[in-house]
Amino acid sequence: MNHKKAQILRDTLMLIGFVTMFAGYFWDPLVIIGFIIALSCLIPDYLYNRCPHCGKRLGRNAGKFCQHCGKEID
């Protein structure tokens, strides 16, 4: 998995998590389930959202260059 897929997966899990938490308005356990889904977005972010050159985390960087070492990350 590259950093782009990791960022997409992270944002998707975050979105699904929050939507599920709001659905908890109708059925309480969904709040906890949504919270777990939202938290699980940290896993692909932590494992794969890294610069292939220096190994540092890219965070919300969606650009072409690493903000730590300046090398291209495509």
Ligand SMILES: [Zn+2]
């Ligand atoms: Zn780097």
